[in-house]
Amino acid sequence: MRVEIWSDVACPWCYIGKARFEQGLEAFAHKDDVEVVFRSFELDPSLPKGTVSDVIPMLAKKYGMSLEQAHQAEARVAANAHDTGLDYILGAHDVGNTFDMHRLIHFAAEQGRQKELVGILFANHFADERSLFDDTRLLELAVEAGLDKDEAAAVLADETRYADAVRADEREAAMLGATGVPFFVLDRKFGVSGGQPAEVFTQALEEAWAARTPALKVVGEAPEGAVCGPDGCEIP
DSSP states (O other): OEEEEEEOTTOHHHHHHHHHHHHHHHTOTTGGGOEEEEEEOOSOTTSOTTOOEEHHHHHHHHHTOOHHHHHHHHHHHHHHHHHTTOOOOTTTOEEOOOHHHHHHHHHHHHTTOHHHHHHHHHHHHHHOSSOSOSHHHHHHHHHHTTOOHHHHHHHHHOTTTTHHHHHHHHHHHHHTTOOSSOEEEETTTEEEESSOOHHHHHHHHHHHHHHHSOOOOOOSOOOTTOOEETTEEOOO
16 A cells, blocks of 8 residues: 655644654555555755745745744644654754755665665754755765765756656645645545544545455355366256
C-alpha cells in the first residue's frame, strides 16, 4: 500500500503530522507493506528566493494579529509538537521560499534517501536555530541524509532540475482537493487532512488496507464431488 504525503518543510503541522502518522503506522499490523512517498506543496510560492523573515512577525502580518497574539499562537503549536515527542524551539525558525528544498527532496527520492532528507530538514528547521534558507546549510544537511555532496550541489545550482516534478505535485494536490497541508493520500482511495492524532492514522490505514484486500463472503457449500483442488478433482 502506498501513502503519499503532501507537505512543506516550512509547515509546523506537517512536522507534527508526519510524526503522528509514523506513530499511527507503527501500530498498524501491515506497516512493513506500506510505502511512504513525500510530495511537494509550497505554503507560499510567491516568496522571492533569498527573502527570509522571522516567523512571529510573519504570523502577525499574515493573520492580522498583534505580536503577542502571534507568539501565543506559535506557543500552542510548540506545545503540540512537544506533546507529540518532538523538539521545537519556540519562534526560532524563519520563513522563506522552499522551492529548492522540494527540488532536493525529489532528487533524494531518486537516490533512495527521501525519508532521511525530509526528516532531517524538518528537525533542523523547527529544532535548530540555524536557518535552512542558505545553500551551504542545505548542502550540509543533504550530505547528512546520505546524498552525494557534488551531485546535491549540482541540483541546487540548476533551478530547472526537478522543477517540473515539484510543479506536477502541486497541480496534483489541487486536483485531489488539497487546500492545505499536511495531506495524506492512502492508495488513492482515502485522504486524511491535517496533523491528526496517531489513532486516526491507524484507523485510516486499516480501512485502506481492508478496501485493498476485501474479505470474501462465501455463499453455500460445494456438493460432494463438485470441486477441484491442487491434488485433482473430486469424483462424485
